[in-house]
Amino acid sequence: MNPIKSLIREMADKRGRSRENLLPIMQAVVEREKYLSEYSMIEIAKQFDIPAAEVYGTATFYSFIETRPAGQYIIRICKTITCAMKGKNQILFAIQDMLKVKLGETTPDRKFTLLETNCLGWCHKAPAMMVNNEVYTELTPEKVRDILTGYMKINDQNLN
Amino acid sequence: MTNKINITINGFPVEIKKGETIIQAADSQGITIPTLCYHKDLCVAGNCRVCVVEVVGQTRLSAACATPCEEGMEILTNSLKVRNSRKHIIELLLAEHNADCTKCYRNGNCELQKLSSEYKIMTQDFLELAPLKKYSVDMYSPSIIKDDSKCIRCQRCVRTCAELQGVNALTVAHKGDKMKITTFFEKAMRDVVCTNCGQCVNHCPTGALVEKNYIEEVWDAIANPAKHVVVQTAPAVRVGLGEELGLPAGSRVTGKMVAALKRLGFDAVLDTDFTADLTIMEEGTELLARLKKALVDKDETVKLPMATSCSPGWIKYIEHMYPEYLDNLSTCKSPQQMFGALAKTYYAKARNIEPENIVSVSVMPCTAKKFEAYRPEMHDSGYRDVDYVLTTRELAILIKQAGLDFNKLEPVKYDRLMGDSTGAAVIFGATGGVMEAALRTAYELVTGRDVPFKNLNIEPVRGMEGVKEASIKIENPLKEWAFLDGVELKCAVAHGLINAKTVMDAVKTGKVNYHFIEFMACPGGCLGGGGQPIPTSPEIRKKRAEAIYAEDGALALRKSHENPEVQKLYKDFLKHPLSDVSHHLLHTSYTKRERF
Numbered sequence: 137m138n139p140i141k142s143l144i145r146e147m148a149d150k151r152g153r154s155r156e157n158l159l160p161i162m163q164a165v166v167e168r169e170k171y172l173s174e175y176s177m178i179e180i181a182k183q184f185d186i187p188a189a190e191v192y193g194t195a196t197f198y199s200f201i202e203t204r205p206a207g208q209y210i211i212r213i214c215k216t217i218t219c220a221m222k223g224k225n226q227i228l229f230a231i232q233d234m235l236k237v238k239l240g241e242t243t244p245d246r247k248f249t250l251l252e253t254n255c256l257g258w259c260h261k262a263p264a265m266m267v268n269n270e271v272y273t274e275l276t277p278e279k280v281r282d283i284l285t286g287y288m289k290i291n292d293q294n295l296n
Numbered sequence: 297m298t299n300k301i302n303i304t305i306n307g308f309p310v311e312i313k314k315g316e317t318i319i320q321a322a323d324s325q326g327i328t329i330p331t332l333c334y335h336k337d338l339c340v341a342g343n344c345r346v347c348v349v350e351v352v353g354q355t356r357l358s359a360a361c362a363t364p365c366e367e368g369m370e371i372l373t374n375s376l377k378v379r380n381s382r383k384h385i386i387e388l389l390l391a392e393h394n395a396d397c398t399k400c401y402r403n404g405n406c407e408l409q410k411l412s413s414e415y416k417i418m419t420q421d422f423l424e425l426a427p428l429k430k431y432s433v434d435m436y437s438p439s440i441i442k443d444d445s446k447c448i449r450c451q452r453c454v455r456t457c458a459e460l461q462g463v464n465a466l467t468v469a470h471k472g473d474k475m476k477i478t479t480f481f482e483k484a485m486r487d488v489v490c491t492n493c494g495q496c497v498n499h500c501p502t503g504a505l506v507e508k509n510y511i512e513e514v515w516d517a518i519a520n521p522a523k524h525v526v527v528q529t530a531p532a533v534r535v536g537l538g539e540e541l542g543l544p545a546g547s548r549v550t551g552k553m554v555a556a557l558k559r560l561g562f563d564a565v566l567d568t569d570f571t572a573d574l575t576i577m578e579e580g581t582e583l584l585a586r587l588k589k590a591l592v593d594k595d596e597t598v599k600l601p602m603a604t605s606c607s608p609g610w611i612k613y614i615e616h617m618y619p620e621y622l623d624n625l626s627t628c629k630s631p632q633q634m635f636g637a638l639a640k641t642y643y644a645k646a647r648n649i650e651p652e653n654i655v656s657v658s659v660m661p662c663t664a665k666k667f668e669a670y671r672p673e674m675h676d677s678g679y680r681d682v683d684y685v686l687t688t689r690e691l692a693i694l695i696k697q698a699g700l701d702f703n704k705l706e707p708v709k710y711d712r713l714m715g716d717s718t719g720a721a722v723i724f725g726a727t728g729g730v731m732e733a734a735l736r737t738a739y740e741l742v743t744g745r746d747v748p749f750k751n752l753n754i755e756p757v758r759g760m761e762g763v764k765e766a767s768i769k770i771e772n773p774l775k776e777w778a779f780l781d782g783v784e785l786k787c788a789v790a791h792g793l794i795n796a797k798t799v800m801d802a803v804k805t806g807k808v809n810y811h812f813i814e815f816m817a818c819p820g821g822c823l824g825g826g827g828q829p830i831p832t833s834p835e836i837r838k839k840r841a842e843a844i845y846a847e848d849g850a851l852a853l854r855k856s857h858e859n860p861e862v863q864k865l866y867k868d869f870l871k872h873p874l875s876d877v878s879h880h881l882l883h884t885s886y887t888k889r890e891r892f
Contacts, residue, residue: 174481
């Protein structure tokens with residue numbers, strides 16, 4: 137059986153198929169695949185016996201559930217006003233320059249996806265960003281280049 | 297304990313029913329509060345905010361649709377604060393709305409336009425956001441056009457699709473300023489579970505959801521001298537059309553409508569009711585054949601209950617939702633498609649016209665019929681059986697464009713050959729009608745006597761109850777039907793797909809044991825169809841139903857098998873019900889579809 141299909145079934149068996157378990161299951165799939173595909177949503181809808189459109193509506197409501205294929209590391213830059221005032225655009229330019237992708241895009245090697253997000257709650261240490269579940273604050277262009285270089289190295293070692 | 301409470305509205309003390317919302321209380325006092333997201337068919341959403349009123353003692357305005365009245369409440373529906381707020385709310389809605397009203401299909405019949413006109417919104421004080429938004433228009437469906445630039449996100453369509461129909465093709469996706477009404481994965485309407493029923497079109501306050509119209513195509517056909525254009529009109533159109541032309545709900549305009557169609561230039565004005573009678577002959581015989589197989593031959597492969605197949609919205613619904621039950625559907629085509637197949641064969645031959653020169657137009661209370669005519673299997677005459685499907689609304693547009701004074705038209709009768717009908721066919725337009733018509737014929741066929749109901753009116757299957765049940769015990773049948781002696785024929789009727797779901801789930805779990813079930817996709821049956829005049833409400837549908845039954849009661853012939861033209865059709869062409877010719881032209885098959 138398709139591994140995502142079995143993951144969804146296992147999760148549904150474990151947690152139950154009531155509506156409040158929809159979000160945890162979606163998160164589990166995102167944890168595994170980095171995004172929630174059309175296939176996964178249909179499978180979830182079948183398991184929960186709810187309309188597929190409802191799964192899609194719920195998924196798109198949450199910023200942290202991607203519905204398009206994403207890279208291994210998802211970079212989310214806070215786009216809210218405090219970070220913007222503290223130079224979020226400089227950070228964005230630095231990343232775009234370094235990874236050669238625009239906002240919303242994924243690098244050709246599928247390592248990084250660059251996105252914006254709503255307030256991360258780190259206004260006192262703005263500007264802030266997340267890489268997967270890790271938060272980085274008080275960013276400067278130099279600092280962000282170091283951080284991303286670090287991620288590139290981890291990945292290279294893994295590949296070797 | 298009294299169930300009345302006292303409140304004041306705009307300073308005037310009134311006594312109202314306990315539990316009423318402010319909007320209902322105001323309505324009962326003859327005060328209209330403007331609404332957009334509110335609809336009598338649907339649950340309260342409270343998101344558009346145009347119904348805000350002032351409750352004395354509260355600093356914030358309240359949404360009249362979502363606020364229940366309390367004893368002693370002082371409500372102001374027209375204070376300066378209320379008026380200014382409403383005006384701002386309308387302006388804000390317009391800022392995101394593609395207000396290209398003169399080029400909009402709903403021009404003149406748009407609730408937002410009407411409000412904007414009432415409140416005299418003459419300037420645009422807010423930044424116009426509509427041009428900045430990347431709105432898309434979905435024109436792929438043969439039935440429905442969805443234009444996001446006209447959408448005010450009131451979610452009536454989403455609630456309609458979920459609450460009335462249980463289809464959930466539409467959903468709310470994304471959030472904040474990116475929030476939009478869309479389908480699964482933002483696919484085109486034709487690629488998702490949408491049944492094309494058009495209830496969303498009927499409930500949409502603006503031009504965001506409209507039918508795909510074929511007005512120009514029909515005018516072109518009429519203008520082409522080489523073409524013989526036949527038109528058929530569905531039962532429910534004759535009790536709805538009047539509303540679009542200034543008459544009150546429930547006006548019966550059959551004769552005037554025929555007169556209007558002749559003046560529009562159609563070469564023959566014929567009646568879908570004729571093939572509704574024919575449907576009863578075919579479907580009734582099919583039911584009896586299935587019962588015989590089950591009861592006499594003990595054939596376990598026979599699928600019962602048998603379900604009706606007249607409603608194309610229901611057909612697409614079962615194809616998506618209960619594909620394992622497709623064999624339970626009657627194989628009969630809908631009356632529209634039976635008519636189409638006969639128009640280019642039987643009619644063409646009788647009139648000595650080349651079928652390729654016939655343009656077959658139908659006027660339907662339905663948007664799903666447009667999709668049905670478009671189905672690849674609907675070419676049994678060798679041509680596309682029905683070329684263009686117009687809704688009741690589109691016919692009204694044709695009549696207006698032609699400059700006809702509808703009320704002054706003298707009623708005339710349908711043309712001959714496929715123009716005759718009985719009362720049994722007329723009631724196809726109301727929920728329970730197909731069942732009633734089928735029982736009138738089947739019972740007589742089996743027993744030789746009238747159905748045991750006063751004046752042939754089978755009351756248990758009438759009315760607006762979501763699911764209706766009836767049973768008829770067959771006693772002393774004719775010799776050839778002796779096996780049905782003492783059998784209690786159990787029937788059910790469901791209208792609105794949410795009720796169809798209830799019945800199908802009960803069938804699936806084996807809780808019920810019906811022989812025959814009538815399903816209609818729309819609330820109230822075809823008379824509440826997605827192609828009928830806008831607005832719709834429970835009261836309007838009730839009036840249309842009364843008109844349908846009055847039409848039936850006024851006819852001399854009220855049983856399908858008594859239709860002289862149907863008898864002639866069998867004699868000259870089809871031979872007998874379920875014959876080879878009928879199988880080829882009048883029956884069809886169904887397609888399993890995905891459930892998203």
